[in-house]
Amino acid sequence: MExxxxxxxxxxxxxxxxxxxxxxxxxxxGIGLAIAKRFLAEGAFVFITGRRQTELDRAKAALGKNAIxxxxxxxxxxxxxxxYETVRDAKGTLDxxxxxxxxxxxxxxxxxxxxxxxxxxxxxxxxxxxxVQKSLPLLKDGSSIVLVGSSVSAMGMPAHSxxxxxxxxxxxxxxxxxxxxxGRKIRVNTLSPGPIDTPIINGQFKTAEEAAAxxxxxxxxxxxxxxxxxxxxxxxAFFLASDKSSYCTGIDLYADGGLSQRF
Numbered sequence: 145m146e147x148x149x150x151x152x153x154x155x156x157x158x159x160x161x162x163x164x165x166x167x168x169x170x171x172x173x174g175i176g177l178a179i180a181k182r183f184l185a186e187g188a189f190v191f192i193t194g195r196r197q198t199e200l201d202r203a204k205a206a207l208g209k210n211a212i213x214x215x216x217x218x219x220x221x222x223x224x225x226x227x228y229e230t231v232r233d234a235k236g237t238l239d240x241x242x243x244x245x246x247x248x249x250x251x252x253x254x255x256x257x258x259x260x261x262x263x264x265x266x267x268x269x270x271x272x273x274x275x276v277q278k279s280l281p282l283l284k285d286g287s288s289i290v291l292v293g294s295s296v297s298a299m300g301m302p303a304h305s306x307x308x309x310x311x312x313x314x315x316x317x318x319x320x321x322x323x324x325x326x327g328r329k330i331r332v333n334t335l336s337p338g339p340i341d342t343p344i345i346n347g348q349f350k351t352a353e354e355a356a357a358x359x360x361x362x363x364x365x366x367x368x369x370x371x372x373x374x375x376x377x378x379x380x381a382f383f384l385a386s387d388k389s390s391y392c393t394g395i396d397l398y399a400d401g402g403l404s405q406r407f
Contacts, residue, residue: 161386162187165235167227169218169275170245172199174342175292177206178374179242179381184210186382191231193218193245218245218271224278231282238282240385243275244292246310248344250303261306268310276321276332289325289332290384291318295400297336311336315396322394331393333384338400339363341371367402 166183170176171192180190180203190211194200197215204213214230216223231238246268249260272291279289296304297311314334321332339345339362345355363371380399383389398404 160186161240161382164188164239164385165191165231165237166240166242166385167191167193167231167238167275167279168242168244169193169271171213172196172203174344175337175340175374175377175381176242176244177203178378179244180207180211182375182378182382183240183385184208186386188240189235191227191234193223193227217267218243218275219266221274221278224274228278228282236282237284238279239284239287240290241276241279241283241287242290242292242381242385243272244290245271245275246292248304248307250307252303253305256306264306264310268307269313272314273317276317280325283328283330285328285330287328287330288385288389289321289330290381291315291321291332291334292381293318293334293336293396295336295338295398295404298404318396319394326393331384331389333389333392333394334396335377335380335384336396336398336400336404337372337377338366338398338403339371340374340377342374365403365406366400367405370401372399372401 161183166188168176168180168190171180172194180192183190184207191214192203192211193214193216195217200213200215204211212234214227216227247264249264276289291314293314294311296308297315301308318332318334325332345359377399380397
């Protein structure tokens with residue numbers, strides 16, 4: 145059948161997020177902020193979260209009038225309740241959830257403290273689980289959920305045993321959530337970045353020199369021989385959130401420059 149201009153226009157509309165309402169946790173910088181910007185550019189209204197009010201205010205100013213910023217910590221269920229109360233009061237329903245908030249703290253197995261262990265699991269794993277659970281009353285049937293994991297979840301990465309374990313749990317969540325929510329036609333997928341040039345790299349090291357050296361090391365690991373960008377991750381998140389991925393659920397989309405192919 146010959147494609148018409150109206151068919152192409154309809155497909156283009158479907159690929160965008162016009163009129164959609166999205167939540168992006170950890171949306172104040174890096175991957176989360178880039179995803180929020182991309183969703184806005186595609187026509188969505190976006191709610192972002194962040195723990196630090198100053199950074200949240202800065203992100204809100206960058207995003208503009210079609211975004212609402214809600215201060216909160218995803219490891220605290222009461223903060224998630226407040227987030228979704230804000231979504232309900234402002235928009236009533238929800239189409240997309242990107243559970244992105246996460247932290248990484250490096251440390252060899254003999255150096256990890258119980259406090260560091262709990263902190264990473266509370267934010268990276270508990271936070272993602274309840275970000276999804278608490279969204280369900282607002283999510284429309286046919287919605288999309290994107291869990292941000294990591295390509296290291298299936299790798300043995302020295303000095304990151306706890307972090308990689310949290311991300312392996314995220315990957316497991318996506319498989320089971322997809323099965324749990326199939327009756328509502330809600331798609332759940334994982335986006336697994338590789339080494340990305342974001343401020344989170346700096347946060348792992350005490351000095352700028354150490355961070356620069358590690359950034360150079362990370363850049364040497366992927367097949368593509370460079371760090372990824374937050375905008376590249378936003379492109380992948382848009383694919384998973386939009387109708388472009390309408391036949392994808394339970395998948396793990398590796399956007400890691402080929403890192404996982406080498407280890």
